[in-house]
Amino acid sequence: NREWHLVSRPVGWPKTEDFALVEAEVPTPGEGQILVRNKYLSVDPYMRGRMSAAKSYADPYELGKVMQGGAVGEVVESNAEGIAVGDHVLHFFGWREYAALDARHAVKVDADAAPLSTYLGVLGMTGLTAYAGLLRTAAFKEGDAVFVSGAAGAVGSQVGQIARLKGASRVIGSAGSDEKVKLLVEEYGFDAAFNYKNGPVAEQLKQAAPDGVDVYFDNVGGEHLEAAIGRLNRGGRIAVCGMISVYNDTEPAPGPRNLARLIQTRGRIEGFLVGDHYDLQPQFVQEVGPWVASGELKYRETVVEGIENNLEAFFGVLRGDNIGKMIVKL
Ligand code: NDP
Numbered sequence: 001n002r003e004w005h006l007v008s009r010p011v012g013w014p015k016t017e018d019f020a021l022v023e024a025e026v027p028t029p030g031e032g033q034i035l036v037r038n039k040y041l042s043v044d045p046y047m048r049g050r051m052s053a054a055k056s057y058a059d060p061y062e063l064g065k066v067m068q069g070g071a072v073g074e075v076v077e078s079n080a081e082g083i084a085v086g087d088h089v090l091h092f093f094g095w096r097e098y099a100a101l102d103a104r105h106a107v108k109v110d111a112d113a114a115p116l117s118t119y120l121g122v123l124g125m126t127g128l129t130a131y132a133g134l135l136r137t138a139a140f141k142e143g144d145a146v147f148v149s150g151a152a153g154a155v156g157s158q159v160g161q162i163a164r165l166k167g168a169s170r171v172i173g174s175a176g177s178d179e180k181v182k183l184l185v186e187e188y189g190f191d192a193a194f195n196y197k198n199g200p201v202a203e204q205l206k207q208a209a210p211d212g213v214d215v216y217f218d219n220v221g222g223e224h225l226e227a228a229i230g231r232l233n234r235g236g237r238i239a240v241c242g243m244i245s246v247y248n249d250t251e252p253a254p255g256p257r258n259l260a261r262l263i264q265t266r267g268r269i270e271g272f273l274v275g276d277h278y279d280l281q282p283q284f285v286q287e288v289g290p291w292v293a294s295g296e297l298k299y300r301e302t303v304v305e306g307i308e309n310n311l312e313a314f315f316g317v318l319r320g321d322n323i324g325k326m327i328v329k330l
Contacts, residue, residue: 001026002307003066003096010051013248013318018051019311022066027100034089034103035077041094041307041328042070042120043314048247057273069094070125072109072116083108090119097307097330114292121154121325122292122299123285125274129241130158130217131284132277135166137270138215138239142167147209147228149173149196150219152180154325155241157188159217161297162288164189172208174201174224176320183323187298196220202227212236220245226256232265240271248318300324 001024010018029035047069050061061067071094075087080103083089089106093099109119121127133155134140146163150156151173160171173184173193184193192208205213205227214236216228221243228238246253262269291297302322304313310328317326 001096001098004307004310005065006051006061006063006067008063009053009060010048012250014048014051014315016311021308021311024066024096026098029077029079029100032080032102032104033100034075034080034083034106036071036073036089036091036093036099036101036106037076038071038073038094038097038099038330039088040072040117040120041310041330042125043310043317043326043328044069044126045242045244045247045317047314048318057275067095068092070120071099072119073099078103088116090124095310114289117301117303117325117327117329118292118299120327121301122158122297123289126154126325127158127288128277128281128284129274130155130162131288132274132280133239133241133272134159134162134215134217136277136280137272138217138237140166140168140215143169144214145170145172145209145211145233146215146217147172147174147205147213147231148217148219149224149228150242150244151175151184151190151193152177152323153219154322156217156219157184157299157324158288158297160184160190161188161291163215165291165296170209170211172205172213174204174220180323183300196224200227202230205231215239217241218243222246222253226258229256229258229261229267229269232261232267234265234267236265236267238267238269240269244318301327303327303329305329 008018088111091106146168148156148159152175170191173190174196181193184190194204201223212233216238219242222245300323
């Protein structure tokens with residue numbers, strides 16, 4: 001049973017030496033617990049925040065202890081009612097091969113209904129993030145022009161497609177490679193997309209959104225946020241989901257210089273956390289599940305194999321190696 005420990009708190013970009021892959025005993029499940037052999041592990045940008053000591057919405061990872069994260073696995077021992085050996089469960093004890101946990105911290109998932117990895121992505125946490133952030137926080141309505149950054153990633157690719165399927169007047173995305181931009185337009189049905197590394201975001205957004213944007217779904221922050229405020233239409237809404245462009249900064253980044261435009265536009269900017277929106281989970285699965293099954297909503301996963309590559313997969317998310325959800329397959 002191998003598991004990843006955080007051994008020192010990264011400063012700036014995390015380094016391999018900040019982590020250790022440790023050999024540990026397979027844990028013994030206690031009363032009311034199950035033993036799970038993990039099959040798929042999630043690596044997500046928010047984990048960078050938990051590697052720092054600063055208190056945030058999730059507690060910092062403890063030094064010298066195994067890290068946590070979303071995972072799907074097979075139950076190999078059960079001392080809990082309602083969960084049997086052979087069941088598959090979604091839980092929060094990732095970054096390890098085996099986990100013993102209280103059954104109440106596990107959610108059963110159906111391996112026949114959808115590929116197991118999708119419970120971490122398109123039908124899981126990142127999917128719900130897209131759904132809740134777009135429909136609830138940004139109060140998307142038919143006819144809105146929507147701009148999403150990080151658009152080829154797990155959350156962003158779903159935001160753009162949900163907006164399209166729900167009648168957006170225009171869907172615009174930005175991503176960090178020409179290959180990703182091509183995918184957005186040719187496969188995901190975005191009306192326009194640009195590579196933010198090819199020139200100033202404000203200029204590229206102006207071209208892509210000649211009539212402005214009504215909704216900006218922010219995954220990136222920084223220059224993207226300022227550019228979106230600059231193109232915001234009257235009554236526009238900005239949902240702040242994440243700001244990955246600053247996660248490895250050691251100094252606070254300068255704020256958008258044009259916030260006063262929110263007055264002129266009567267614009268609204270609001271942050272949200274997916275954890276507050278799990279009441280939408282049944283509605284999300286009911287509405288998005290069939291789109292995924294029919295192929296109207298497409299998704300990609302970038303799958304890295306082996307627990308020994310879990311860390312590299314995480315670094316890959318920060319670098320932009322992934323298209324769609326980054327998954328580690330054990
Ligand atoms: P992604 O699958 O989008 O992966 C992260 C992507 O960010 C990379 O692929 C990379 O793509 C892009 N990126 C990295 N650095 C930069 C940069 N400097 N500027 C612009 N883009 C960059 O991850 P997720 O879909 O899981 O998460 C997307 C965002 O949503 C993150 O900010 C995350 O923190 C946030 N989030 C928030 C939640 C909430 O409850 N509020 C819940 C889940 C996620 P590229 O090649 O395009 O640069």
